Amino acid sequence: MTTSAIPVNPSPGSGATPPGAGSAAGAARDAASPLTERLDRLDSLVRLGAGRLDQSLLDEARRLLDRAGQRLRLSGEHTVVTLAGGTGSGKSSLFNAICGLELSPTGIRRPMTSRAHACVWGLDGAGPLLDWLDVDKRHRYARASALDLERADASLQGLVLIDLPDHDSIQAVHRAEADRFVTIADLLVWVVDPQKYADAALHRNYIVPYARHAGVTLIVLNQVDRLQPAEVEDCVADLRRLLEAEGLADPRIITTSAVQEDGVRQFRDVLVDTVAARRARSERLAADIGRLAERFAAHRPPDDFPSAVDQVRRDELIQALTDAAGAPAVAEAMESAYELRAADFMGWPVQALITRLRSDPLRRMRLTELREELRGAFTGPVGAQQGEVDAALQGVTDGVTAALPEPWARSVRAAARSHAAELPEALGEAVREALPTFNQVPRWWWLVKTWQYFLALVSVLGVAWIVLLVVYGVTGGESSDPLLGETGLIPYVAVLVVCTLGMGALTSSACRNLVALSSARHGDRMEEHMRERIAQVADSKVLAPVAAELEVCARFRADVDAVQG
Template sequence: MTTSAIPANPPTGTGGIPAVGEPLPGAAAEPAGPPALVDRLDALDRLVQAGFGRLDEPVLDDAGALLDRAGQRLRLSGDHTIVTLAGGTGSGKSSLFNAICGLELSPTGLRRPMTSKAHSCVWGLDGAGPLLDWLDVDKRHRYARASALDMERADAGLQGLVLIDLPDHDSIQAVHRAEVDRFVTIADLLVWVVDPQKYADAALHRNYIVPFARHTGVTLIVLNQVDRLAPHEIDDCVADLRRLLEAEGLADPRIVTASAVAEDGVHGFRDILIDTVAARRARTERLSADVDRVAERFTAYRFEAEPPTTVDDGHRAELIQALTDAAGAPAVAEAMESAYELRAADFVGWPIAAIVNRLRSDPLRRMRLTELREELRNAFTGPIGAQQGDVDNALQGVTEGLTPELPTHWGRSLRAAARSHATEIPEALGESLKEALPTFNTVPRWWWLVKTWQYFLVLVAVLSIVWIGFLVAYGVLDVGGDDPGGLVGQAGLIPYVAVLVVCTLGMGWLTASACRNLVALSSAKHGDKMEHHMRQGIERVAFEKVVEPIEDDLEVYARFRADVDVALG
């Protein structure tokens, strides 16, 4: 077996996060677990995307960091298992590291701290360069055991091991502690080396054991320097250490004893390393434990009860009614109904009565209907058509029945979704009402028939009055002295012609009266039709600007709940 420094190899991959379904370089040697892990990572990625702008940023930041780290790790060698030796001052990490490697690669001694930089030893060079580059191990502290050249030796079982000796976690140098913190988050197997005197060190347990209690499957506790204890003291020490770890949340912690100075003192630890490397599951198990820890934090943002998926009919009807009132659609329909009646009066009204009305000061009759129409149309070109305050009240009402069924953060998101187009709604309502207004360019055909009939009656009445004038002039007053005779000179026709005038005027008045009743009925139907058209436009605005964003947000929440289950595995 030979030992050599590992040259820096340029990364063969992009180092980015793998896309969904993209093959992962180096993952071919993994067992059937990685596809499930990739599915969980995909779900976690969707959780981050759904939570952006909705959930607490620290949770999203931690999940994003995990996704980035997992993506990079899965792109690197799956044939290597990263094992870190971490511990406190004087615990014997470096001695243990050297004992496993078989050479003095990491400095040991009484001076503290002895290890100021991470040292690595790799069994198997193929693919190790990019991995060590990602780990950012100093090139001067990279070593390799070429055990593959001599498969008969005991170290052949360690093929694929990347063993890293870390600085002391309790070092007075902040840079050393930062180095430990960095490697603890990326190692496949966490090995905590403790000694009989300081295995209950508060800093170790508070800063590392408790926060990573869910990582029991990828955590190993090595009680080192047991050569200093009597055989019965070893069992007592292990039992007390186990009790302490279980009290801090580690379920069934793995503990192994070791001594770097005793003969065969590291065989138990070496056997565990061999089993771990052979299984090649440490990478997947570590990332799965990380996903467990992060995904658990997302459960606080969902309820177990099934959420609503749409705005129910009751709240939708209330919203439409509130927007209808805010836009003043009933008043507009009433105004247009009055305009319809005024317009009809020009066609079916009794012309003589219209002439009499014009002789009086009537502001309604002086109003031009086209001007009324343009005024109504111009009233719906902006926020004048619907007051913003009324719209805001309508939006608040539609979410009141939905937010109690959602967690706090999603309730805020739902309210924001309902108000996402709040400033656009008044103008949109005005445009919808404007489109519903009639053009007044066409009138019912029967109006023209009635108008022709009325003017015919007026003509008959006028001609009859002229006839009476001639009868009076020639038949009664004997104007000109000559009797013209016929229909002009016979005074006896005056009563009959007068009756004709009265009948004609009566028929005109009766026709106008009957048509007014028909117009009243028609105008009511016209107003209802107008309000219906306006309401259809308001319903369209309500759906596009309010209901659709709300339902989209509810759909995001429903997918979020499902993705939490997937991420939890």
């Protein structure tokens, strides 16, 4: 009974599914669940790392996510196995030996394989997969005839075996073709020969970078028919030593010979086991994820990094912003304005009149405007200089960033300064809102003012009384009212006037002392109110962005742990 291989463009529904394939597919779907979770976490790492981590790492992760999404949507019943190797390693002969026909050209001329050749066992669902692999339709072959299914080839149902161009070809397009398939194959088979198994290009460009892919990597020492049995063992031992030294843990190595009877049986058995397990696809993607996870782990924040700016640095920031906003100076101006306002509101009217009648030194020195500015200090716009704000932001995150990798330390510092341009205006607004309106005065000021004007009125009436008594006394006029006609009352009325004047002056002096004491408390209260408002600005404009960035760090750390598995 003969078998045949024909060039095909496989399409869904054109082949048979062997017994047990359904249960294998279910197992593959179950295995894909944790893989999907890791891919989701990797996608989260990419999003969290945007603008923070190296762009090349993020781009590579995006390419893996795109490739993984496409591969998981394609046939899970097929396992893509690539035969890769250098010039003269015999991978095309090995490909033909497994296929049972001369499908890939062999010969002395190098390179013989210029395009990837694919042989498929089982056509159902293979078409989209081969299209995704970008295998030329002229180099696609199928082993799915009724005769094939009756033979031992049925055990390879689901295998997509690909013969690649030489990775060390002198043609750049051939090397690019080999490199592309190496990144997407489910199982990597490296075919080496006894003469070139230590080839530096192979080990430097492929073995070392893909050392984490040991679970989906198979090393085939081909052409062992050229060696004596003892030499085969020596070659395998030396090859194993090289691979382990380059980080390939517990490498799988088999020997083959395409010219000996049963020379590829061990290789066929490995392919049968791989296809039956239906795990190569998930294991390859898991290895790719693990390789990237190591690079992300280099930027993983430690477990004990702070989740917020400590209280000491928060207080230092608030104090620095308070100074930058000029709050202490405003508080001092408020004390002076409070005293001036009190003097205007509760001052002894007689003294105020005398002051207006005499020359004002401030007016003479043209500094009256300064006094008026001081009186209105709490109603004017207040702001902070950008340089002072920048100085206040220096060091606020030092305690947090000390334990973080540099990309995250840089992003946390940037978060602290994300609203730096808005801070001067926000601080000015905070100070302005903390200040009282112009018309706000203590209630006791009204009592004192009423009392002062009462005393002033009594003094004016007393002076008028004295004048009337003097007029009646000088003119000798008579009055029916004894209070106006009795000049003997003048001393008593004068004493009354002096007493009211003295009481007014004494009240004014006492109030000045009280105001001096209360103005200090008033300035402290104003400074505290401004500090509270500035603390709100610091929390919303500086500390909240830092806390949000630290939360991103924590999520990144959790995602790295999940991706690493």
